[in-house]
Amino acid sequence: MRPHITVIDDDEKITALLRRSLAFEGYEVTTAPDGAEGLKLLSGRQADLVILDVMMPKMDGWEVCRRLREAGVSSPVLLLTAKDDVTDRVRGLDLGADDYLVKPFALEELMARVRALLRRRPDKTEEGGQFKYEDLLLDVDGRETLRNDRRIELTAKEFDLLHLFMQNPRRVLSRDLIMERIWGYDYSGESNVLEVYVAMLRQKLEEGGEKRLIQTVRGAGYVLKGDN
DSSP: OOOEEEEEOSOHHHHHHHHHHHHHTTOEEEEESSHHHHHHHHHHSOOSEEEEESSOSSSOHHHHHHHHHHTTOOOOEEEEESOOOHHHHHHHHHTTOOEEEESSOOHHHHHHHHHHHHTSOSOSOOSOSEEEETTEEEETTTTEEEETTEEOOOOHHHHHHHHHHHHSTTOOBOHHHHIIIIISSOOOSSOOHHHHHHHHHHHHHTTTSOOOOEEEETTTEEEEOSOO
């Protein structure tokens, strides 16, 4: 069965370009001109991937992404944004988006991102139970994270990333390995999505003034390690 991709964008030229290009690559494509229509479309049939423009009338891409995740839709979301602004990128990722691409974009890069997201592993938390490292507790079955009894709200992707670290304490994890395990594709160096997620995860884990647990190992990757 062909992968089904839904494109939600109010720019008719971009929508037409993506429809033709994706169909040529063998994908089944459905489109919506705004966020509200996109949600209606996805409520009837879940897509294997959603390409979502951020700046749209009626309902922007951030709100669409938030509602999709609240409704339990797990399809990967690729955000298209006109601003290469860290704040906007972090906001989208924090709402549950999987990747982002800045307009104007090269069609070849978008296709590479599409292939990468479609190769994403469907389930990153097959192993249940609880993981504990120092004062940090991760409950996989309950999808809860606690540090010194302080509840930490994590997005699905942040939880998956922390789960990977908790499964491999004191082991240096390369960028390539993390990207393959969490996003399902090899880290190319062209996107700093991993760095953004690590920064967001650190901020939440250290919000109560706790010491840093996720350390950067320059030239190697990251490690869950309490002492430097």
